[in-house]
Amino acid sequence: MIRLILNRLGQGVVTLFVLVTITFFLVRAMPGSPYTEEKAIPEHILERMKAYTGLDQPLPVQYFRYLKNVVIHQDLGDLIKKDGVKVSEIISESFPVSLGLGVMSIGIALMVGIPAGVIAAVRKNTIIDFSSLAAAMVGICLPSFVIGPLLAVTAGLELRWFNVAGWSSPTDWVLPAVTLGLINAAYLARLARGGMLDVLSQDYIRTARAKGAPGFRIVIRHALRGGLIPAVAFIGPAFAGMISGSFVIETIFQVPGMGQHFVNAATDREFFLIQGLVLFYGFLIVGANLLADLAQIALNPRLRKA
Amino acid sequence: MLCSCQKESQVDKATREGILLVGNANEPKGLDPHIVSGVIEANILRALFEGLIASDPASDTATPGGAALEVTPDATATVWTAKLRPDGKWSDGVQVTAQDFTFAYERMLTPELGAKYAEMLYFMKGAEDFNKGKTTDFSTVGVKALDDHTLQISLRGPTPYFREILKHYTWTAVPRHVVLKYGKIGQRGNAWTRPENIVGNGPYKLKSWRRTDHVEVERNPHYWDAKNVTLNGVRFLPISNTYTEGRMFRNGQLHTTYTATPEVVDLMKKEHPEELRQEPYVGTAFFRFNTQRKPLDDIRVRQALSYATDRQAICDNVFRGYKPAYALTPPMGAYDPPHIAAYDKAKARKLLADAGYPGGKGFPRLKILIASRETAATLAQATQAMWRDILGIEVEIENKEWNAYLVATQEGDYDISYGGWIGDYLDPLTFVEMWTPGNGNNNTGWANDDFVKLLQESYQDSDSGHRFALLHKAESLLIEEAPILVIAWQARNYLLHPSVEGWNPLLLSNNPYQYLRLVPGR
Numbered sequence: 001m002i003r004l005i006l007n008r009l010g011q012g013v014v015t016l017f018v019l020v021t022i023t024f025f026l027v028r029a030m031p032g033s034p035y036t037e038e039k040a041i042p043e044h045i046l047e048r049m050k051a052y053t054g055l056d057q058p059l060p061v062q063y064f065r066y067l068k069n070v071v072i073h074q075d076l077g078d079l080i081k082k083d084g085v086k087v088s089e090i091i092s093e094s095f096p097v098s099l100g101l102g103v104m105s106i107g108i109a110l111m112v113g114i115p116a117g118v119i120a121a122v123r124k125n126t127i128i129d130f131s132s133l134a135a136a137m138v139g140i141c142l143p144s145f146v147i148g149p150l151l152a153v154t155a156g157l158e159l160r161w162f163n164v165a166g167w168s169s170p171t172d173w174v175l176p177a178v179t180l181g182l183i184n185a186a187y188l189a190r191l192a193r194g195g196m197l198d199v200l201s202q203d204y205i206r207t208a209r210a211k212g213a214p215g216f217r218i219v220i221r222h223a224l225r226g227g228l229i230p231a232v233a234f235i236g237p238a239f240a241g242m243i244s245g246s247f248v249i250e251t252i253f254q255v256p257g258m259g260q261h262f263v264n265a266a267t268d269r270e271f272f273l274i275q276g277l278v279l280f281y282g283f284l285i286v287g288a289n290l291l292a293d294l295a296q297i298a299l300n301p302r303l304r305k306a
Numbered sequence: 307m308l309c310s311c312q313k314e315s316q317v318d319k320a321t322r323e324g325i326l327l328v329g330n331a332n333e334p335k336g337l338d339p340h341i342v343s344g345v346i347e348a349n350i351l352r353a354l355f356e357g358l359i360a361s362d363p364a365s366d367t368a369t370p371g372g373a374a375l376e377v378t379p380d381a382t383a384t385v386w387t388a389k390l391r392p393d394g395k396w397s398d399g400v401q402v403t404a405q406d407f408t409f410a411y412e413r414m415l416t417p418e419l420g421a422k423y424a425e426m427l428y429f430m431k432g433a434e435d436f437n438k439g440k441t442t443d444f445s446t447v448g449v450k451a452l453d454d455h456t457l458q459i460s461l462r463g464p465t466p467y468f469r470e471i472l473k474h475y476t477w478t479a480v481p482r483h484v485v486l487k488y489g490k491i492g493q494r495g496n497a498w499t500r501p502e503n504i505v506g507n508g509p510y511k512l513k514s515w516r517r518t519d520h521v522e523v524e525r526n527p528h529y530w531d532a533k534n535v536t537l538n539g540v541r542f543l544p545i546s547n548t549y550t551e552g553r554m555f556r557n558g559q560l561h562t563t564y565t566a567t568p569e570v571v572d573l574m575k576k577e578h579p580e581e582l583r584q585e586p587y588v589g590t591a592f593f594r595f596n597t598q599r600k601p602l603d604d605i606r607v608r609q610a611l612s613y614a615t616d617r618q619a620i621c622d623n624v625f626r627g628y629k630p631a632y633a634l635t636p637p638m639g640a641y642d643p644p645h646i647a648a649y650d651k652a653k654a655r656k657l658l659a660d661a662g663y664p665g666g667k668g669f670p671r672l673k674i675l676i677a678s679r680e681t682a683a684t685l686a687q688a689t690q691a692m693w694r695d696i697l698g699i700e701v702e703i704e705n706k707e708w709n710a711y712l713v714a715t716q717e718g719d720y721d722i723s724y725g726g727w728i729g730d731y732l733d734p735l736t737f738v739e740m741w742t743p744g745n746g747n748n749n750t751g752w753a754n755d756d757f758v759k760l761l762q763e764s765y766q767d768s769d770s771g772h773r774f775a776l777l778h779k780a781e782s783l784l785i786e787e788a789p790i791l792v793i794a795w796q797a798r799n800y801l802l803h804p805s806v807e808g809w810n811p812l813l814l815s816n817n818p819y820q821y822l823r824l825v826p827g828r
Binding site: 029031032036037038039040041042043044045046049052067078082083084086089090093116150152153154156157160163164165167168251252253254255257260261263264267269 | 313316331332335336338341343368417419421422424425436437438439494495497498499500516517518519520545546547549550553554556557559599603707708709710712713714716725747
């Protein structure tokens with residue numbers, strides 16, 4: 001077990017290093033720079049600005065300087081267009097918002113998706129199964145930029161239950177969390193249904209049924225544990241994705257989370273912010289995958305030997 | 307019963323509390339008037355800082371005193387003297403002095419600071435040389451504090467419109483005592499504008515700033531006219547999604563929006579026309595021609611394309627509220643721009659035939675470069691159709707991401723590129739001057755000695771009427787030679803809640819917040 005964790009951690013470090021390197025060179029390969037503006041900046045000013053951020057140096061120098069700052073000083077750098085603001089400041093301000101929203105959404109996704117998938121599997125080929133499959137398909141096919149505004153218009157503008165956007169009232173998390181949650185609930189429902197159907201067709205379930213065990217008990221005690229493995233594997237990365245900010249949802253609902261910074265950083269060519277956010281996101285993915293692996297091992301003892 | 311149970315909207319609550327809720331498009335890059343350069347930041351700086359000349363709430367051309375009681379020129383409009391208010395204070399209670407202004411101008415021009423907008427101060431004698439490092443002696447720059455309350459500014463030439471320029475935020479003072487507390491004069495990344503440190507001399511001071519959520523300002527008790535400030539505060543919301551902004555307004559979460567999309571304009575015209583504002587703005591939309599490429603190096607081709615463009619149809623169907631442009635500079639104050647650009651199909655066909663492409667035969671397939679923005683695509687498609695119908699030519703549309711589009715335009719890697727220009731101050735020079743050869747914003751490759759000569763003459767002219775005549779001549783030359791095809795004079799489409807009183811249409815949209823009133827129950 002410890003060996004597995006160490007192995008995964010080692011892989012994670014390599015992944016993060018590759019991620020940082022690729023991101024560093026990719027963002028610099030994009031056309032334009034942080035200094036590309038509609039009104040041209042005079043050349044002599046541009047030189048000063050580049051010298052201030054170190055972008056006047058050759059690329060390898062910039063790269064090793066960045067690595068050194070990240071590894072030795074744990075410094076992700078400063079924003080280029082926002083004078084005196086650190087990347088770590090942006091992450092520490094926006095991450096708690098995205099984390100809160102992510103937790104709410106994953107809660108909604110679990111509460112809706114898992115029961116829907118399990119019930120659909122138990123009631124296979126019935127109207128309940130078809131309805132939940134259809135609902136899940138709609139949830140998967142409809143993109144968040146359709147579901148989000150639809151919810152905002154109906155539950156916000158029409159019914160006046162919530163604000164259509166913003167982050168000033170205690171209930172402002174509801175609409176973005178529901179939007180994010182429903183989309184993930186759809187995936188979870190399908191995965192849970194598939195996993196459960198697989199388990200429910202196993203010999204040991206048939207044996208339990210033959211012995212006269214009640215259906216509810218079979219599902220809860222015997223099938224659920226194995227049937228949810230595919231869903232659990234999905235939850236890890238999905239959760240990492242949610243807490244590192246869904247930029248579409250955050251833009252639609254004006255949530256001050258990490259997603260908005262992702263988008264702005266890309267359009268503004270904020271090199272250090274892009275790199276910092278990607279690294280942070282990579283860190284979350286690696287961590288979430290590790291946790292998902294551990295959860296799967298807990299659910300499936302056979303994996304412990306693998 | 308139902309009414310009494312209804313939840314109070316955010317606008318109703320804010321109206322009751324005297325807080326204006328403003329949609330401000332995006333997160334500000336900062337609040338240092340020497341570092342930032344955008345409209346989004348300017349909207350907030352207007353609340354926090356006040357220049358020597360203030361913005362008038364109702365008139366574009368009025369130049370009321372702000373931090374200065376008066377700013378007066380000498381006989382040639384070259385040396386200006388500002389008498390500062392004796393009661394002018396920073397928001398920490400420290401006196402605003404003439405030395406704060408000289409310090410601000412020195413800071414802005416200090417090369418190490420790398421202030422993007424330092425060019426705005428080049429009107430001052432010696433400013434350009436100091437900023438470019440040709441001298442390190444700031445005493446060569448034409449600004450002097452004669453005493454604590456008297457500032458003398460010597461300009462590079464007669465500038466009768468100098469009061470207009472002084473309205474721009476680059477000319478405000480910064481608190482010397484605070485800036486130096488957190489760093490040196492030319493140091494970037496100075497912490498003086500961090501929310502916990504910032505000090506200004508405007509009607510409001512910073513209350514809170516939560517990134518991508520809001521910037522809120524509240525009354526500055528030390529403002530010289532604090533007793534007449536009507537609003538208690540302003541909350542700026544950086545809503546980048548224009549559709550979200552429209553929904554928030556309709557849901558009672560904003561008093562005013564930054565913009566209104568064409569769909570929202572149409573909707574509001576039907577449902578709440580009283581909440582829709584469509585006002586002229588000092589901006590012009592145009593196509594640039596790359597005059598270094600064939601066949602656009604031929605003036606007749608450029609003119610043909612210009613005459614084959616139906617600007618009225620474009621304004622009616624693409625740009626809601628914009629006006630067809632017949633020159634580059636929108637009408638402003640006493641300046642009447644030349645009436646040249648027009649829609650004339652016969653003339654267009656003849657010019658193209660004269661250039662060797664009768665009926666469009668043999669005309670190469672050009673590309674219109676646009677950035678990935680909805681209106682630009684619609685405009686390009688409309689123009690494409692017009693040119694096909696009238697001239698018989700085919701043009702392609704090349705859509706690039708915003709930054710890639712800017713690079714292609716600035717490097718001259720285009721045939722025709724869509725662009726626009728927003729004036730910094732109310733004088734035609736802000737539009738005309740950029741087309742001189744070597745100017746970083748003239749990406750057309752066009753150069754004309756007569757044009758440059760006329761501009762240089764205008765720099766030395768202290769007579770406003772004569773100066774306008776010179777600029778009129780220069781602009782006529784520009785439009786006739788057509789390195790750009792002017793399309794429309796911009797307008798601002800936005801939404802305004804009926805509870806806001808005193809928000810007047812202004813060409814630069816520099817509405818001073820301190821005169822606005824919020825009237826509950828509307």
